[in-house]
Amino acid sequence: MATGHDDHHHGPAKGITRWLYTTNHKDIGSMYLWFSFAMFLLGGTFALVIRAELFQPGLQFVDPNFFNQMTTMHGLVMVFGAVMPAFVGLANWMIPLMIGAPDMALPRMNNWSFWILPFAFALLASTLFMEAGAPNFGWTFYAPLSTTYAPSTVTFFIFAIHIMGASSIMGAINIIATIQNLRAPGMTYMKMPLFVWTWLITAYLLIAVMPVLAGVVTMMLFDIHFGTSFFNAAGGGDPVLFQHVFWFFGHPEVYIMILPAFGVISEIVPTFSRKKLFGYDSMVYATSSIAFLSFIVWAHHMFTTGMPLAGELFFMYATMLIAVPTGVKVFNWVTTMFKGSITFETPMLFAIAFVVLFTCGGFTGLMLSIAPADFQYHDTYFVVAHFHYVLVPGAVFSIMAAVYYWLPKWTGNMYDENLGRLHFWLSFIGINILFFPQHFLGLAGMPRRIPDYALQFADFNMISSIGAFIFGFSQLLFLFIVIKTVKGGKKATAEVWEGSHGLEWTVPSPAPYHTFSTPPVVK
Amino acid sequence: MANKADQHQTSLGRTVAKLGLAAAGMFAFGFLLVPLYDVFCEITGLNGKTGGRYEYTESDVIVDESRQVIVQFTASNNAGMSWEFRPMQSQITVHPGELVEVKYYARNPTGERMIAQAIPSVVPFKSADYLHKTECFCFTQQVLEAGEEVEMPLLFFVDRDLPKDVSKMTLSYTLFDVTQNFAGKGNTLSAN
Numbered sequence: 156m157a158t159g160h161d162d163h164h165h166g167p168a169k170g171i172t173r174w175l176y177t178t179n180h181k182d183i184g185s186m187y188l189w190f191s192f193a194m195f196l197l198g199g200t201f202a203l204v205i206r207a208e209l210f211q212p213g214l215q216f217v218d219p220n221f222f223n224q225m226t227t228m229h230g231l232v233m234v235f236g237a238v239m240p241a242f243v244g245l246a247n248w249m250i251p252l253m254i255g256a257p258d259m260a261l262p263r264m265n266n267w268s269f270w271i272l273p274f275a276f277a278l279l280a281s282t283l284f285m286e287a288g289a290p291n292f293g294w295t296f297y298a299p300l301s302t303t304y305a306p307s308t309v310t311f312f313i314f315a316i317h318i319m320g321a322s323s324i325m326g327a328i329n330i331i332a333t334i335q336n337l338r339a340p341g342m343t344y345m346k347m348p349l350f351v352w353t354w355l356i357t358a359y360l361l362i363a364v365m366p367v368l369a370g371v372v373t374m375m376l377f378d379i380h381f382g383t384s385f386f387n388a389a390g391g392g393d394p395v396l397f398q399h400v401f402w403f404f405g406h407p408e409v410y411i412m413i414l415p416a417f418g419v420i421s422e423i424v425p426t427f428s429r430k431k432l433f434g435y436d437s438m439v440y441a442t443s444s445i446a447f448l449s450f451i452v453w454a455h456h457m458f459t460t461g462m463p464l465a466g467e468l469f470f471m472y473a474t475m476l477i478a479v480p481t482g483v484k485v486f487n488w489v490t491t492m493f494k495g496s497i498t499f500e501t502p503m504l505f506a507i508a509f510v511v512l513f514t515c516g517g518f519t520g521l522m523l524s525i526a527p528a529d530f531q532y533h534d535t536y537f538v539v540a541h542f543h544y545v546l547v548p549g550a551v552f553s554i555m556a557a558v559y560y561w562l563p564k565w566t567g568n569m570y571d572e573n574l575g576r577l578h579f580w581l582s583f584i585g586i587n588i589l590f591f592p593q594h595f596l597g598l599a600g601m602p603r604r605i606p607d608y609a610l611q612f613a614d615f616n617m618i619s620s621i622g623a624f625i626f627g628f629s630q631l632l633f634l635f636i637v638i639k640t641v642k643g644g645k646k647a648t649a650e651v652w653e654g655s656h657g658l659e660w661t662v663p664s665p666a667p668y669h670t671f672s673t674p675p676v677v678k
Numbered sequence: 679m680a681n682k683a684d685q686h687q688t689s690l691g692r693t694v695a696k697l698g699l700a701a702a703g704m705f706a707f708g709f710l711l712v713p714l715y716d717v718f719c720e721i722t723g724l725n726g727k728t729g730g731r732y733e734y735t736e737s738d739v740i741v742d743e744s745r746q747v748i749v750q751f752t753a754s755n756n757a758g759m760s761w762e763f764r765p766m767q768s769q770i771t772v773h774p775g776e777l778v779e780v781k782y783y784a785r786n787p788t789g790e791r792m793i794a795q796a797i798p799s800v801v802p803f804k805s806a807d808y809l810h811k812t813e814c815f816c817f818t819q820q821v822l823e824a825g826e827e828v829e830m831p832l833l834f835f836v837d838r839d840l841p842k843d844v845s846k847m848t849l850s851y852t853l854f855d856v857t858q859n860f861a862g863k864g865n866t867l868s869a870n
Contacts, residue, residue, distance in 0.1 A: 260690055328697045336690050366701050370708025382859060385712060389756070389795045389854030396715050400708060463803060 167668055175270070178262030179668065180247045183269050185565070187244025188558070190272060192634070194236030195551075197280070199627050201229035206589075206623035208606055209616050222606035223291035228283070230294025231312075234412070235319045236276055238546065241554045242415040243326045246354050249561065250330060252659035252666065253348045255339025255675045260332035268325035275318035282308035293604060295405070298386035298397035302378045309379065313372045320369040327361035330354055339658070341677035345439070348657050349432065352439050353418030356446045360407045360414070363450075368404040371397065395460050402453035410449040413545065414442060416513075416553035417484060420506050422657070423560050424488050427503035428495030429654035434487040441480035441487075448477045458529045467526040474524035478517065485514055500652075501575030505556035508548055508583050516544030519594065534604075537597025543590045548583075555582070555633065562640055563647035567665030570640040578636060581629035588622025728798050731817055732810035734777070741775040742838045748846040749809075749836065753782060756854045761786055761794060761822070763853045766829065774838040782815060782830045782851065786822035793860050794820045796851040805847045808837035819856060 167173045167182065177183060204225045208216050217225070247265065251258055259265045282289040287306040290296065301309060334355050338347070347355075374385040374397075384390025386397045417438075425432040432438065454462060454470045462470075488510050497503070519541040523529055532538060555578075563569050592615035597603075601612045608616065647664040658677070662670045719727050749772060751765035762785040772778055786792050796816040800806040811817075815830035822828060836847075 261694065324701050328694060328701070331697055332690055332693045335693050336686065362697055362701050363704055366703075366705035367708040367711075370705050370711075374709075374712075388797050388852070389856045390859065391797075393715070393719075396712065399715060400711050403708075403711065461803070 176266070178258070178266050180251050180259045180262070180265065181565075181666065181668065183259075183265050184244045184246075184248030186269055187240050187247060190269075191237050191239075191241035191244060191554075194232050194240070194276065196630065196634075198229050198232035198237055199630065201225045201232065203623060203627050205229065206620040209608070210620040211617065212608055212610055212613050214607055217606070219606045220288065220291055223293075223604065224283070224289040226604050227290045227293055227296075228279070231279065231290070232276070233546075234294065234408070235316075236272075238412045238550050238554070239323065240272060242354075242357070242412070242550075243323075243330075245350075245415065245419070245554070245557050245561075246326075246330055248565065249659060250333055250351055250354060251337070252564075252662065252670060253351050253657060254334065254337065254342055255658050255671045255677065256333060256337035257669065257671050257674075259329050260336055261329045264325050265329050268322045268329065271318050272322050275315045275322065278311050278318070279315040282311050285311075295401060296375075297401070298375065298378070298394050299388075302375050302386055305379070310376070313376050316372045317369055320365045323361050323365045327358035327365070330358040331362075334358075339671070339674040339677050345436070346677060348418075349421035349435070349438055349442075350415070350418035353414045353421075353442050356442050357411050357414045360411050360446055360449065364404040364407045364411075367400065368408075371400045371404065374400075395457075398457050398460060399454070402456045403450075405456065406453040407446075407449040409542075409545075410445060412550045413513075414446065416509070416550045417442060419553045419557040419560075420488060420509050421484075423502050423506040423556055424491050424510075426560075426652050426654045426656070427500060427506070428492045428497050430491055430495040432487065433490040433493075434483070437483055438487055441483040444480040445477060448473065448480070452477065455524055455526075455529075458526045459533045471524055471526040475521065478521055481517055485510060485517075498653075500559075500572065501570070501579055502556045502560035504576065504579045504583075505552045505559065508579070509552045509556065512548030512552070512586070513545055516541055516546075516549055519544065532597060534602055535597035536593045536601045536603055539603050540590050540593035540597055543593070547590070548586050552582070558637065560652075561659075562637065563651045564659060564662075564664050564666055566641050566644075567647055567663075568640050568642075568644035569647050569651075570636055570644065574632065574636045574639075578629060578632045581632065582626060585622050585626030585629055589619055589626050590622070592616075592619045592622075728800055728806050728809055728811065731814070732812050734810075734812050739775070740838065741773050743773055745774055746771050747774060747836050747840065747844070750846065750848040751780065751782075752848060752850045754850070754852050756852050759794070759853050759855045760788055761792070761853060761855075762827075763796075763851075772836055774836045774840055777812070777833060777835045779813075779831055779833050782832065783827070784820060784822065784830060784853070785827035786824060789824045790857075791821070791823050792855060793857045794822070795854045795856045796820070797854060799850050799852070801848050801850070802844060805840060805844045808840040808844075809847065809849065810835055810837060816851065819860070 167179065168176070174182065174186060204217065205222065208214070208222055247259065250256070279289075285308050287308045290301070290306065290309060290312045292300040292305060292309075296312075334347070334351060374383070377383040378385050378387055378392070384392035386392050386394050388394060421432055421438060452470055452474045454466060455474045458467060458470070492507075499507075519537070523532055523538065523541055559570060559575055596612055596615050596619070599612065601608055649663050650660050651664060652660075658671075658675060659666075661675065748769055750769040751767065753763045753765055755761060755763055762783070764783055766781040766783050770778060770780060782796075784794070798811075798814070798816050800809055811832065811834045813831060813833035815832060820828065820830065
């Protein structure tokens with residue numbers, strides 16, 4: 156547990172070794188963010204292959220097996236490669252700055268938890284070049300599709316998941332240890348910024364469920380290679396058991412991807428409304444309630460597996476209950492904006508879009524939670540539209556909002572506001588053209604994960620694909636804006652934003668390599 | 679000052695140890711879900727899982743003549759299984775408590791020796807606990823030589839405590855090809 160730093164060494168090392176050996180939370184945060192952006196582009200490329208194939212009915216570009224590999228890899232790369240590491244990157248950069256800590260509590264483990272990630276994804280992506288092809292059983296990898304009927308590359312997938320899981324668990328331990336032990340004097344729990352609060356709760360969720368994911372892939376490994384029958388019905392196992400164990404991980408996982416987003420939005424909305432956040436305490440309690448409820452709703456993904464009526468009812472009502480704390484949050488954000496002197500800089504635009512579109516995704520979630528209706532929606536594009544509305548204009552927009560919000564603090568330069576707004580509007584319009592028609596497709600009965608479809612779905616699919624290309628290519632503009640800001644631009648002040656508040660705005664911009672070597676005192 | 683730093687290190691170490699233990703505990707919990715699920719299914723009859731071999735006792739002999747239950751039989755092959763597999767009667771009407779025998783037919787049409795395992799399931803799920811098998815071909819694997827056929831017996835009775843609203847139940851068998859699993863092994867494993 157060596158946290159000791161060479162006190163005579165103040166700047167970063169030179170060359171590649173700076174990045175390989177770094178234990179600095181800012182360096183590691185930047186690496187996480189760049190890595191996640193690379194994965195975002197990779198996963199986005201897979202998505203564009205899917206949308207290109209679905210542009211018209213019939214098979215144009217890829218064969219069905221490769222199409223299935225694309226849907227699988229898109230899901231895995233976006234969930235484990237883009238969204239989760241991006242939030243860990245933000246946590247690395249911002250949590251020490253927000254609580255007045257000199258660095259993360261376990262800097263060496265921090266280095267390790269980042270550097271094993273590229274290996275995990277290299278392992279996963281390498282399957283694309285193997286004869287058996289990449290995993291093709293969907294990102295949810297239901298057994299027996301992922302065991303008895305899986306391509307031989309499934310073993311690479313299993314070990315990639317193990318490594319990602321180890322990385323996430325180490326990251327989570329580090330974040331909890333930092334928040335519990337390194338807060339500046341006077342920074343009580345109920346004075347912590349909400350981003351820190353939501354990450355604290357997220358980290359507990361990670362520690363609770365990532366080991367279960369590791370367990371389920373280990374069971375698969377045993378079934379495939381060592382002749383056990385966890386999920387093999389012929390040997391006395393049960394494929395439905397797989398779904399229970401998977402979703403015991405999977406449902407908290409969706410909150411792992413959205414709780415930090417709630418934290419980001421709770422930082423940005425007050426800044427640009429020039430008001431204090433409305434209902435800080437209720438935000439903390441709502442986040443905790445959501446985290447608790449996330450453990451007792453998993454079987455709503457499995458309404459059609461033949462559950463007893465009592466089970467359907469329990470999971471239906473428990474799921475609907477989540478709308479209450481989520482509603483509290485949305486109410487608080489809107490009330491924070493109410494009568495505020497709002498300005499619409501890029502982070503605020505993304506934050507407002509988040510509130511509106513995440514709520515849309517929440518409402519379709521409520522529709523899906525109704526067990527009898529779910530029998531109609533199950534495995535259709537309605538589900539695809541639902542979870543993309545909460546993940547893309549939800550989690551991804553919040554990450555973009557966070558990048559624009561804190562980029563001046565990281566680089567010392569202001570980003571180009573006009574380009575930022577252009578990026579926002581292209582993304583906002585693109586995303587709605589992309590995902591809104593998918594609601595109609597799903598309600599009309601188009602199943603998900605198919606490379607070809609009946610003719611009546613053609614128009615909406617074409618519209619959706621056009622939106623996909625608009626959204627996809629406008630992310631290159633995002634890359635351009637970030638690089639341009641790193642290279643130069645109008646110098647940012649320490650406060651950066653007129654309405655900003657919190658410890659991270661008390662250090663100069665760009666934030667020096669070492670900050671808060673002597674802890675600040677919080678009143 | 680050094681003392682304070684030491685204290686800090688100890689509390690940090692304690693936090694990390696606790697969290698590491700929690701992660702390890704959750705890994706174990708993932709595996710614990712497997713037996714928990716089996717127990718849960720057994721208690722609730724979820725998934726239509728039937729029990730293993732039922733030990734027939736004196737108290738089971740009493741037949742409830744006042745009630746009749748229809749038991750239907752179905753058979754299906756799992757994907758890739760090539761055997762001919764069907765029940766020899768599609769349904770029978772029984773009194774609860776009455777011990778009856780029915781037969782399933784299986785034939786291996788291929789040119790290879792094959793091993794199969796039948797897996798039962800009962801609907802409605804809540805009646806699964808009330809169908810007791812005293813003898814079943816599903817308790818062992820079936821080994822058939824190329825072209826061989828067999829009539830397989832099933833002895834069962836319906837429990838007298840079967841819920842009153844159940845008048846019809848369906849017993850379904852799915853046949854799995856397990857030849858690969860037993861390649862090179864002479865013995866057989868027992869499953870439900």
